Amino acid sequence: MLESKTKKEKTIIGVAAVFLIIGIAGGGWWWYHSAQLVNTDDARITGTIVSVSPKIPGRISEVLVKEGAQVKAGQVLAKMDARDTLVQRKQAEAALSVAKANYDQMIAGSRPQEIEQASAIVEQAQAGVEQARASLTNAEKNYERMVTLYAEGAISASQRDSAEAAYLMAKEGMNATRQATHGASQKLSLTVAGSREEAIRAAAGQVKQAEAALEATNLANEYMNIVSPVEGIIALKG
Known part of the structure; x- marks a missing residue:
């Protein structure tokens, strides 16, 4: 299963990344199933679901978090390829x-x-x-x-x-x-x-x-870093 995880992370690089974050604060139940985990049973987690994705079109150059990782508000989840944006700025x-x-x-x-x-x-x-x-x-x-x-x-x-x-x-x-x-x-x-x-x-x-x-x-260059808007747990990325 670890090999599957590594393979999936590689496919994420160079395409768009979408993160689902379960906020630690908040109410409601959300059921999810993760193919990345060895235990394939469904898990039930309390929290508010927040979807995070790039604000502008582009390629993802680096993913910095894994599923199940706890993140803080403002933490960088992934970085986009900024080469085109730098050329446009020049x-x-x-x-x-x-x-x-x-x-x-x-x-x-x-x-x-x-x-x-x-x-x-x-x-x-x-x-x-x-x-x-x-x-x-x-x-x-x-x-x-x-x-x-x-x-x-x-x-x-x-x-x-x-x-x-x-x-x-x-x-x-x-x-x-x-x-x-x-x-x-x-x-x-x-x-x-x-x-x-x-x-x-x-x-x-x-x-x-x-x-x-x-x-x-300049604003597009700021969007090169995909950040978490809330404190929570990464439930899904892909």
């Missing part, structure tokens, strides 16, 4: 590193070349504003002079109207260059600030997902 750690690097790059902002280019566009727009301001000043003065000359009868109405049209056009040109400068300044601000807020939020979300994946692998 992969999760690598994915988290990549996600954090991407997020840090977005937070750091744009490259110096991009900022320099945006600054040059702002300078050009500001120069355009100065030119438009000078044109507007000249057109306004000319229009005022034409209004005076028309009042004196020195010029015709069409000459006055032409001066007025030139003044209005210069005014519109001034507004257009101001808007262009405002747009260029906004673009420069965004470039200096770095990536858009939406992209930064997305990168932060990827970091959180990678952290959750790593946490899951």
Whole structure:
């Protein structure tokens, strides 16, 4: 019968292990029959039956208890093969590193070349504003002079109207260059600030997902040890 026991324990290695533990405390009767014992008579034991099995799929690498053994709460009953879990944890750690690097790059902002280019566009727009301001000043003065000359009868109405049209056009040109400068300044601000807020939020979300994946692998690694939740006696394993 001892040979049978050794053979059965070997077959347990590499497959799933399920333990039935009869709690020392508690009520109720449970009948069981053990083929591992020399005495094959049924035995009757008092206690609460607790089934213990792996929390995650995997292979059992080592069984640490035998049938009939008394165990304490928290005692390790068996160990699972943790090689796959360790590989998954390394992969999760690598994915988290990549996600954090991407997020840090977005937070750091744009490259110096991009900022320099945006600054040059702002300078050009500001120069355009100065030119438009000078044109507007000249057109306004000319229009005022034409209004005076028309009042004196020195010029015709069409000459006055032409001066007025030139003044209005210069005014519109001034507004257009101001808007262009405002747009260029906004673009420069965004470039200096770095990536858009939406992209930064997305990168932060990827970091959180990678952290959750790593946490899951760490939890799976904790489940590599199958422990007894109660104090009791091993009634069946297999």
